[in-house]
Amino acid sequence: MKSLKRYLKIYWLSISRAYMTDLEYRFNFAASLLNTLFSFISTLIFFNIIYLRAREIGGWSQYELLTLLGVYLLIKGFFEFTVRKGLDRLPRYVRRGTFDGVLLRPVGSLFQVIASKLDFDDLSQILLAVILIAYSLKHLNWAFNPVYLSAFLLMIAAAAVILLANYLMIMTSTFYLTNIHHEDIYKNFLQMTRIPLDIYSPKVQFIFTYIVPLAFFVTLPAKTLLGKLNPILLVTAPIFALLNLYLAVKFWNFSLRYYSSASG
Amino acid sequence: MSVIEVANLKKYYQVHEKEPGLWGSIKSLVNRKYYDVKAVDDISFKIDEGELVGFIGPNGAGKTTTLKVLSGLLYPTGGSVSVLSHNPYRRDPEFQKQFSLVMGQKNQLWWDLPPLETFILNKEIYEVPDDQYKNTLEELVEMLEVADVLKIQVRKLSLGQRMKCELIAALIHRPKILFLDEPTIGLDVVMQKKMRDFIREYNRRYKSTIILTSHYMDDVKELCERVVVIDKGRLMFDGKLQEIIEKFADHKRLVADLSGTPSRQSLSEVGQIESFEPPRVVVNVPRGQVSERAVKLLTNFQVTDLNIEEEPIEDIIRRLFTQGTAS
Ligand SMILES: Nc1ncnc2c1ncn2[C@@H]1O[C@H](COP(=O)(O)OP(=O)(O)O)[C@@H](O)[C@H]1O
Numbered sequence: 131m132k133s134l135k136r137y138l139k140i141y142w143l144s145i146s147r148a149y150m151t152d153l154e155y156r157f158n159f160a161a162s163l164l165n166t167l168f169s170f171i172s173t174l175i176f177f178n179i180i181y182l183r184a185r186e187i188g189g190w191s192q193y194e195l196l197t198l199l200g201v202y203l204l205i206k207g208f209f210e211f212t213v214r215k216g217l218d219r220l221p222r223y224v225r226r227g228t229f230d231g232v233l234l235r236p237v238g239s240l241f242q243v244i245a246s247k248l249d250f251d252d253l254s255q256i257l258l259a260v261i262l263i264a265y266s267l268k269h270l271n272w273a274f275n276p277v278y279l280s281a282f283l284l285m286i287a288a289a290a291v292i293l294l295a296n297y298l299m300i301m302t303s304t305f306y307l308t309n310i311h312h313e314d315i316y317k318n319f320l321q322m323t324r325i326p327l328d329i330y331s332p333k334v335q336f337i338f339t340y341i342v343p344l345a346f347f348v349t350l351p352a353k354t355l356l357g358k359l360n361p362i363l364l365v366t367a368p369i370f371a372l373l374n375l376y377l378a379v380k381f382w383n384f385s386l387r388y389y390s391s392a393s394g
Numbered sequence: 395m396s397v398i399e400v401a402n403l404k405k406y407y408q409v410h411e412k413e414p415g416l417w418g419s420i421k422s423l424v425n426r427k428y429y430d431v432k433a434v435d436d437i438s439f440k441i442d443e444g445e446l447v448g449f450i451g452p453n454g455a456g457k458t459t460t461l462k463v464l465s466g467l468l469y470p471t472g473g474s475v476s477v478l479s480h481n482p483y484r485r486d487p488e489f490q491k492q493f494s495l496v497m498g499q500k501n502q503l504w505w506d507l508p509p510l511e512t513f514i515l516n517k518e519i520y521e522v523p524d525d526q527y528k529n530t531l532e533e534l535v536e537m538l539e540v541a542d543v544l545k546i547q548v549r550k551l552s553l554g555q556r557m558k559c560e561l562i563a564a565l566i567h568r569p570k571i572l573f574l575d576e577p578t579i580g581l582d583v584v585m586q587k588k589m590r591d592f593i594r595e596y597n598r599r600y601k602s603t604i605i606l607t608s609h610y611m612d613d614v615k616e617l618c619e620r621v622v623v624i625d626k627g628r629l630m631f632d633g634k635l636q637e638i639i640e641k642f643a644d645h646k647r648l649v650a651d652l653s654g655t656p657s658r659q660s661l662s663e664v665g666q667i668e669s670f671e672p673p674r675v676v677v678n679v680p681r682g683q684v685s686e687r688a689v690k691l692l693t694n695f696q697v698t699d700l701n702i703e704e705e706p707i708e709d710i711i712r713r714l715f716t717q718g719t720a721s
C-alpha cells in the first residue's frame with residue numbers, strides 16, 4: 131500500500147515535469163480530436179459502402195461492426211494515452227545514454243520509462259470511442275447487462291495488458307537493433323485488428339488468437355459486449371495476458387545485459 | 395573493512411565493424427564481423443570505508459567503464475564485483491539508495507526546469523524523510539554556495555553552477571559511496587579548486603567512500619592519498635601517490651641558475667635538458683649519478699643556485715603511459 135502510494139506520487143511528479151519541460155507542447159486537444167474524427171469518418175464511409183451491398187459480413191451486422199470499430203478506438207486510445215508515448219522514448223534514451231539515469235535510480239526501470247510521458251491528446255480517441263460504442267449499442271437495442279459489461283471490462287483489461295506486453299517486446303529489441311521501425315510494425319499490427327477476425331477459418335483464428343494475439347485486442351472484447359463470446363475465453367484471456375506480460379518483462383530484464391551505455 | 399571489492403574484472407564491449415558506404419552497410423547486415431574492445435581487462439582492487447581514491451589514466455583507459463560496472467549499469471564480462479556486499483548488476487533498490495554516480499559529461503537535472511524540481515523528485519525516488527531532506531539540502535547549498543540559483547532553469551546556469559547542482563541532486567539521499575567521473579572536466583581553475591575543496595570536505599564530514607576519476611593530475615594530487623593508475627584497461631599501479639615516485643622515478647632534476655652565457659651544447663653533456671631559459675636551466679639526470687652530474691655542472695658552469703628535485707609525478711605517469719609497461 132505504502133509502495134503503491136509512493137509509485138503514484140513519483141508517477142505524478144514525473145509526468146508533471148514532462149509537461150513543464152515540453153516547451154512546444156500546447157494543449158492540442160481540439161486539433162487532435164479533429165484529426166481522429168477525419169480518419170474515423172473515412173473509415174465509416176468505407177464501411178457504409180460495403181453495407182450498401184451486404185446486410186451482414188461474416189455474421190456481423192452493420193451496427194455490430196461499428197461497435198467493433200468503437201472498441202478498436204478505445205483500446206488504441208487507451209494504450210496510446212497511458213503507455214505508448216513513454217515507451218517510444220526508449221530508443222532515444224538508449225542512444226543518448228540517458229538510460230543510465232533510469233537504471234541507477236531505485237525505482238523499476240520499466241516504470242520510469244512509461245512514466246516519462248502521458249499524452250492527453252489521446253483522450254480524444256477514447257472520447258470518440260465511447261460515443262461510437264454507445265451510439266451503436268443503442269441501435270442494436272442493447273439492454274444494459276452488468277454481466278456483459280463486467281466481462282467486457284475484463285477483456286479490455288486483458289487486451290491492454292497483451293498490447294503492452296507485445297509493444298514492450300518490440301521496443302526491447304532496441305537493445306539489439308538500433309534502427310527498428312517500431313512505429314510501422316505497431317501500425318500494421320494494430321490496423322489488422324479492425325477486421326472481425328472470426329470471419330477466418332478456425333485454423334487462422336487460432337493463429338490470430340494465441341500466436342499473433344490480434345483477436346484479443348478488438349474482436350473478442352467486442353463480442354463480449356455483444357454477448358457472443360465463448361465464456362471459456364473469460365478464463366483463458368487473463369491467463370494468456372499475464373503470461374505475455376511475464377515473458378515480456380523477462381525479456382526486458384534479460385536484454386538490459388546488452389545495454390552498453392553510450393560512452394561519456 | 396572493504397566496502398568495494400573488485401577481482402579480475404573484465405569488461406569487453408562487442409562492436410561490429412562497418413565498412414564505409416552503402417555496400418559496406420549491406421555487407422555488414424549479411425555478415426557482421428564483431429570484435430571486442432577490451433575496455434577493462436583483468437583489474438583487481440579493494441577499497442575501505444571512508445577512503446578517497448583517485449583513478450587516473452589517459453582517455454580511453456577504462457575509468458568510466460569501471461565505474462559503470464561498479465554502479466550496476468554494465469554487466470561484467472568476467473570477474474567479480476561486490477559493493478557494500480551487493481552484486482551491483484542486480485540493481486537492488488536497497489543498494490541503489492546507498493551510492494551515487496556523477497558523470498561530468500552527463501546531466502541528470504531536468505534541463506528546462508530549476509534544479510529544485512529535480513531535487514524534489516529525487517527526494518521521493520530515494521524515499522528521503524522530510525526533515526532529513528531539508529537539513530541535507532540546506533547544508534549542501536551552503537557548502538556549495540548555490541542558494542541563489544536553485545530556482546533558475548538549469549539551462550541558464552553556468553557549467554560550474556550546474557555541476558554543483560548535479561552534486562546536490564546526487565547527494566540528497568546521503569549516499570555512503572560516491573563515484574565521481576571527471577567532476578572537474580571543463581571547469582575553470584577557480585571552479586576546479588572549489589569543487590576539490592567540496593569533495594575533500596564532504597569526505598571528511600560524512601566519512602563517505604569516494605572514487606574520483608580524472609585525467610587532471612591536480613585533482614588527484616590534491617585530494618587522494620591513494621591512487622589507482624590504469625591504462626588500456628590494465629592496472630598499472632595501486633598505492634600511495636608518494637610511492638609512484640619511489641617506484642617509478644628513475645631520474646632527478648637539477649634546477650640551477652647559471653650566470654654568464656651558458657652554451658646549450660655543453661649543458662647537454664650534464665644530462666637531458668628539460669628547459670633552457672637562462673639563467674634558469676633544468677636538467678634530467680639518472681638517479682644513480684646525481685652527485686657526479688652535479689659536480690660536472692658545478693665545475694663547468696658558473697652556478698649561482700642549485701636544487702636537486704624529484705621528477706614531477708605528472709611526468710612519471712606520462713612516461714608510464716607511453717611506455718605502456720608496468721614493472
Ligand atoms: N558503449 C561503448 N561501446 C563500445 N566501446 C566503448 C563504449 N564505451 C567505451 N568504449 C571503449 O572502451 C574504452 C574505455 O573507455 P572508457 O571507460 O570510457 O575510458 P575512460 O573513461 O578512461 O576515458 C575506450 O576504448 C572506449 O572507446
Ligand SMILES: [Mg+2]
Nearest residue numbers: 394457458575
Ligand atoms: Mg571517461
